[in-house]
Amino acid sequence: MTRFFRLLRSVLFDIHVYASMLVLGVIFAPWAVVSRKGARAACKTYCRWVLWTARWMVGIRTEVRGPVPEGEVIIAAKHQSFLDILIIFNALPSARFIMKRELLWTPVIGVYARRLGCVPVNRGKRGAAIAKMVKDVASQSREPGQLVIYPQGTRVMPGAEKPYKVGTAVLYEGLKQACVPVATNVGVFWPRNGLMRNPGLGVVEFLEPMQPGLKPKAFMKALEETVEGRSAALMREAGFDPGQPALQN
Template sequence: MKQGLRWLVSLLFTIQIYLVMFVLGMVFAPWALVSREGAFAACKAYCRWVFFSARWMLGLRTEVRGEVPQGEVMVAAKHQSFLDILIIFHALPRPKFIMKKELLRTPIIGLYAKRLGCVPVDRGKRGVAIARMVEDVAREFRDPGQLVIYPQGTRVPPGEHKPYKAGSAVLYGELNQPCVPAATNVGLFWPRRGVMRKPGLAVVEFLEPIPPGLKRAEFMARLEQGIETRSDALMEEARQVARS
């Protein structure tokens, strides 16, 4: 009975956040179309609503740990669900994401992604995609901000492992900027697929920056070890709290 009620509340939560996305998207659209500030304002407001309603309806709280990057840096983040996107976006001053090309065709998300300066990637053509990504990033960095990339290229459920892709290393070398790894445990509470959401504390933690100038192999080793080790620790922390 308890699980059934939680599933129903999770379904209602999911329905309302997409309704609010549509409403806010339409309300802010005139401002967003003439100014990038309007797009940022809309998306930050949406994040705050999701965090508020998740806490109220689900008992799911969010927390940001570590020093939030402020300047022109690359953020390489663990990706487990939609929630970590929202937490990172809300925390960073001027974020722009590397995102799959297909999302640009969606009605609300596509409009705001373009206005925010997000960079689309065609995941089916690796070599061409990386070259195009570097070009697009260079163009969008005329408006300074924090470039967010998911080095595994997709959402990865807790307990699964997917290899870290070359795109993050290519950008790290091209941009010659610090890279801030980001770990998370959000997949324990808001999974990649399905309706069920669980109460708890969803965390994104920004880790120590990796300085520019490292060789590719060293960079990738430090990035993967840092993200995976800290994400595992955050998930174990959450499991211990649940058991207590």
């Protein structure tokens, strides 16, 4: 019976997550259309609302660790679920994301992503996509802020392995900006698949910045070791063995 009520609360929470997105998207639309500041305020409000309701609806508390970056930096983050997007965006002063192009055509998300200056990538054409990504980022260099990229390119279940893609190194070398690795354990509580939301403390941790100047191969090796090592430690702290993929409840 307890499991049934947990599942019911999880389903209601998910419905609320998407309903809130629509409602706030419509409410903020007039301001967002004329001002990027309005679009950012809408997204910050949404993030804070979902993070707050997650506490009492499904028992997920969240915490940000490490110094939050400011200014123009690259954020290379572990991506496990929608939750880490919310925590990262809420924490950073002026974030924009490298995102798959298909999301630009989704209601609300696509409209606000464009207004925030997010950079779409066509994942089906790897070489051309990387070249265009660098060009698009460079063309928006007049907009200071934190550029968030997911080096593995998609959400990855806790315990699962997926290679890091070269696009992060290309950006790091081309922009000549510091790169801040980000670790997380949120997939333990908010899995990428399934409806069950598990109570606990979801953490996003900003790690020591990697300064410009590393060779691409050395940069990627250090980035992967740092993010995967710290994410594994956070998952163990949450009571999950990263040596075994999480079961989707």
